[in-house]
Amino acid sequence: MLELFGAGFAAIFSSPVNILLIFLGVSAGIIFGALPGLTTVAALSMFLPITYGMDLGISLAMLTGIYIGGTSGGLVSAILLNMPGTPSSIATCFDGRPLALKGQAGKALGIGIFCSFIGTLISIVALVFISPVLAALTIKFGPWENFAVTVFALALISSLVGKSLVMGLVSALLGMMIATVGLAPIDAAKRYTFDSIELTSGFTLLPVLVGLYAISEVISSSSGSTDKDTSIVTDFTIRGLGFSFAELKSQIVNIIRCSFIGLGIGILPGIGGSTANLIAYSVTKNSSKYPEKFGSGVIDGVVASESANNATIGGAMIPLLTLGIPGDGATALLLGGFMLHGVTPGPLLFQTNGAAVYMIFAAMIFSSFLMMLIMYGGMKGFVQILRIPAHVLLPVIVVLCIIGAYAVNSRIFDAWGLVFFGVLGLLMKKFGVPIPPLVLGFILGEPFETNLRRGLQYSNGDFLDILNHPIALMFFVLLVAFFGLTALQKKLREKKT
Amino acid sequence: MNHKQEIGVGIFFFILAALYLAGSLSISSFDPFGNSTLTSKAIPQLIGGLMAVLSIIHIAGNALKLKRTQTSNETGKAGGTRFEIGRSGWLMLLSVLFICAYIFLFTRLGFILSTILFLLAEMFLLIPAEKRKRWAIFIVCFSTGLSILLYLLFTKLSMFLPRGLLG
Amino acid sequence: MKKLFLSLAMISLASAPLIAAESSASNWPNQAINLVVAFSAGGNSDYNARAMAKYVSQELGQPIVITNVGAAGGTIAAAQVKDAKPDGYTVLVHQLSINVAAASGVINFTYADLAPVAVFAKASEEVIAVRADAPWNSIQDLIADSQKNPGKYRLTANTGASTQWIAIALQNAGAKLNVVSSGGSGERIPLLLGNHVDVIPIQVNMIEDYLKTNKFKILATVSSQRSPSLPNVPTLLESGVKCGYNYYNTFFMPKGTDPAIVAKLSQAVGKVVAGNASYAKEIEAFGQTPFYMDTKPTEEHFANELENLMQISDVLRGKK
Numbered sequence: 001m002l003e004l005f006g007a008g009f010a011a012i013f014s015s016p017v018n019i020l021l022i023f024l025g026v027s028a029g030i031i032f033g034a035l036p037g038l039t040t041v042a043a044l045s046m047f048l049p050i051t052y053g054m055d056l057g058i059s060l061a062m063l064t065g066i067y068i069g070g071t072s073g074g075l076v077s078a079i080l081l082n083m084p085g086t087p088s089s090i091a092t093c094f095d096g097r098p099l100a101l102k103g104q105a106g107k108a109l110g111i112g113i114f115c116s117f118i119g120t121l122i123s124i125v126a127l128v129f130i131s132p133v134l135a136a137l138t139i140k141f142g143p144w145e146n147f148a149v150t151v152f153a154l155a156l157i158s159s160l161v162g163k164s165l166v167m168g169l170v171s172a173l174l175g176m177m178i179a180t181v182g183l184a185p186i187d188a189a190k191r192y193t194f195d196s197i198e199l200t201s202g203f204t205l206l207p208v209l210v211g212l213y214a215i216s217e218v219i220s221s222s223s224g225s226t227d228k229d230t231s232i233v234t235d236f237t238i239r240g241l242g243f244s245f246a247e248l249k250s251q252i253v254n255i256i257r258c259s260f261i262g263l264g265i266g267i268l269p270g271i272g273g274s275t276a277n278l279i280a281y282s283v284t285k286n287s288s289k290y291p292e293k294f295g296s297g298v299i300d301g302v303v304a305s306e307s308a309n310n311a312t313i314g315g316a317m318i319p320l321l322t323l324g325i326p327g328d329g330a331t332a333l334l335l336g337g338f339m340l341h342g343v344t345p346g347p348l349l350f351q352t353n354g355a356a357v358y359m360i361f362a363a364m365i366f367s368s369f370l371m372m373l374i375m376y377g378g379m380k381g382f383v384q385i386l387r388i389p390a391h392v393l394l395p396v397i398v399v400l401c402i403i404g405a406y407a408v409n410s411r412i413f414d415a416w417g418l419v420f421f422g423v424l425g426l427l428m429k430k431f432g433v434p435i436p437p438l439v440l441g442f443i444l445g446e447p448f449e450t451n452l453r454r455g456l457q458y459s460n461g462d463f464l465d466i467l468n469h470p471i472a473l474m475f476f477v478l479l480v481a482f483f484g485l486t487a488l489q490k491k492l493r494e495k496k497t
Numbered sequence: 498m499n500h501k502q503e504i505g506v507g508i509f510f511f512i513l514a515a516l517y518l519a520g521s522l523s524i525s526s527f528d529p530f531g532n533s534t535l536t537s538k539a540i541p542q543l544i545g546g547l548m549a550v551l552s553i554i555h556i557a558g559n560a561l562k563l564k565r566t567q568t569s570n571e572t573g574k575a576g577g578t579r580f581e582i583g584r585s586g587w588l589m590l591l592s593v594l595f596i597c598a599y600i601f602l603f604t605r606l607g608f609i610l611s612t613i614l615f616l617l618a619e620m621f622l623l624i625p626a627e628k629r630k631r632w633a634i635f636i637v638c639f640s641t642g643l644s645i646l647l648y649l650l651f652t653k654l655s656m657f658l659p660r661g662l663l664g
Numbered sequence: 665m666k667k668l669f670l671s672l673a674m675i676s677l678a679s680a681p682l683i684a685a686e687s688s689a690s691n692w693p694n695q696a697i698n699l700v701v702a703f704s705a706g707g708n709s710d711y712n713a714r715a716m717a718k719y720v721s722q723e724l725g726q727p728i729v730i731t732n733v734g735a736a737g738g739t740i741a742a743a744q745v746k747d748a749k750p751d752g753y754t755v756l757v758h759q760l761s762i763n764v765a766a767a768s769g770v771i772n773f774t775y776a777d778l779a780p781v782a783v784f785a786k787a788s789e790e791v792i793a794v795r796a797d798a799p800w801n802s803i804q805d806l807i808a809d810s811q812k813n814p815g816k817y818r819l820t821a822n823t824g825a826s827t828q829w830i831a832i833a834l835q836n837a838g839a840k841l842n843v844v845s846s847g848g849s850g851e852r853i854p855l856l857l858g859n860h861v862d863v864i865p866i867q868v869n870m871i872e873d874y875l876k877t878n879k880f881k882i883l884a885t886v887s888s889q890r891s892p893s894l895p896n897v898p899t900l901l902e903s904g905v906k907c908g909y910n911y912y913n914t915f916f917m918p919k920g921t922d923p924a925i926v927a928k929l930s931q932a933v934g935k936v937v938a939g940n941a942s943y944a945k946e947i948e949a950f951g952q953t954p955f956y957m958d959t960k961p962t963e964e965h966f967a968n969e970l971e972n973l974m975q976i977s978d979v980l981r982g983k984k
Contacts, residue, residue, distance in 0.1 A: 045704075045732070046654040049714060139858035166555045170510050173548040177517055180544065184524075184537035186845045188770065188824040191524050191537060192517075197743050197771070215596070222592040222623055223585030269851065323857070324870065325850050332704070335850070340711050342949040346873030391623035391632075395616050396643065398596055402603065403651065403658070410700075410731045411740065415600045423593060431506045449540040450847075457844045458860065460815055461534035530835070530843040652729075660696075 008362030029069020037404030040070030061363030087274035095301030110242020123314025175441025211421025262308035266315020280308030616640035689924030702738030787911035820846035833907035
């Protein structure tokens, strides 16, 4: 294995062109990730055709570089502008933004970058060493198992609701409602499409997310009000990497736990890697000694979100490389990258294209280091964004968001979706309805329905068939235990004080 | 938070849930192989029903609180919650309108021209009036330059942006 | 500020006639062609479209810009191109799915509302795969066993997709399978591996590794004729199941496009497929052989296929 690794690194460093291509990939990924509206998937689909003419190894090395850069870059705009650059960094806003408002943007960025790096690395280690074991686990997941995981994730919404549990749940239901527009799973029945061919294809995540966060933020900032929540931060200081060793030490358990959450969610196709950050955030919040401080600017929140989202990378690569199954939009494009070179990933990939696979592994490790270097190098530059006057920055963000929404499918409908969700986000903020549950409900609504109905189909209509699926049952037990423990912890704390 | 407003929010979601449930009735259920227990109506009805129940709870809860605060504090009238569109409201409204106009023109005028127009309009809208003169030249150059740059960049990256008069 | 808008408008008006392209067949193409691929980047249609675009654009002397409009099984792309200006500068890449969508009522138009140009590539065959340890060695075995154990074996099919055609045809041939939904072809492999389902339709190049490692075996191909690469595997039609199709990647233009332009594009495609060695090399590395059908046979193919699908349209639409 070591020899293969050596050969992989040698293949990269044998030519300066390869190094340059990976550098380009990582940088482009970071830029696309950091700009609200432009996502990792957009970057990958734009660069995929460029890699057609390259060799398999280097083209995939460049694409994974984009993937790693893109997943990491999102934290910049999440922290500085309160706009998650990609769906993967929604939860980074929750505490990253308050930190920035306190003048600690540097700390939030610094620890976020570091956790992105560690999360990626942990997941790569899992990918390299235990992917056959994890792949064997993946195929155990049928409809009932996926249903159980989805219910588990949906239940975690309750810790993201904010002040009112009822309104939080209503928001999650609203998200699920929006997800039902279009063709239904299983039987492709038209729902709420009003005979419009555009509505038939439903809403995609990008306009929903970018509308709710970025466009609504732009509109409310354009009011020119000096409201503390919407004004742009201008004071910040950065020393060194932005955070202290003691702070890092206090987060070690958190980093490892959230990396494993991200890894797990990445491995399971069909849950959606973009939920990893939200799930890790709520788990961290629930198991924290000071859950009430979350949302006011504790680094735990940034750490949770950023280590989890990057750990989905290695996770999602496992079913891709060992079984040929893409788990999300990004890995679907990577699969395309393989197919275009006449290679279908599967159990024989390591034998038939071992050299290319190890070159990809080596490139992933190299890309994570590059990502960290570029982002630390650019950190001082990133915060300069805050010095750009609002009247220049906000219009540019709108243009980028519209390009991003349009780029996915060249549909002007998605740009209109942006405005619709922008106004919706603005109204929700005004009337105190929390936004994160809506996003999670939107993402999980579809797998919830699909897997429930599939499970019933597979068992010829017998819901109790779920009892024959130990993994599914385990998730329900885990769910009960998790909330039981959280409640117990809360009781104990109340007794103490 | 003002309880009256909360009741309003609850009523809004109740009406939404009711409309959504009404809409679910017209979903055609379709089962070619006779083996799906739940049709495509089931989940929307679950979602709509839950939302209706939750919004009633929300309305009732806030109505109770409202009653309590009113009896205990008869004089505490909530003043100043009347909705007024001030300067900031107009700015927001105009921003939304400009974005809509931009999207409308996006495919009609092509990317470059529509983007220049949008950037010009939005920047001049947002900039404080007293700075407008000093920034004018910068804004014009910046809008034009950025639009052309973005167009060249993205079309080079094998992405399709609407071609127009200047594309 | 007003002055500025005015002058901008003047400039654009003045330059408009210079840029607006005069479209007639004799000088077509004199600007870039927009190729709308009805499926997302990285899939089979996308790959074939890009490979062909590279060589056809050399042939035509104009660049081809590729757009992926992948939502809703390609129906959005088809609708977009149907309503585009028939000036020869918008071309659609679609295949069988447009007929399935029309027959199942997902769209209210058919391929005939577009102008078919040419079939420019044929995707690798779809086959019926089962686990290697399954007790059946032919479609007949499967049908017979399923009659003894109705509802026990699970076959994946997606509503409004070509796989549903297979399911309907199998049930019509007497099979008593539990037809379940699976999602995209990538999701079917782990479902079959993990014993969640028993029979899957899938493109053969996606399961090559599983065939080599003796995890899966093939019961039949779905092609209308025996495939040269799998000469010993019977087709569904031979097995008495009335379903046979191929994924023909096809160029379409908006209806009303000058027939001379259609002919010009079709000839250019024909030239690349027949005579371009580097194109052939590229396609063969992808596990395909170059394939071409001129406008006339293309039209006939789509008409035939739609007719076959319309026979089961009531089932596709959920009417019984």
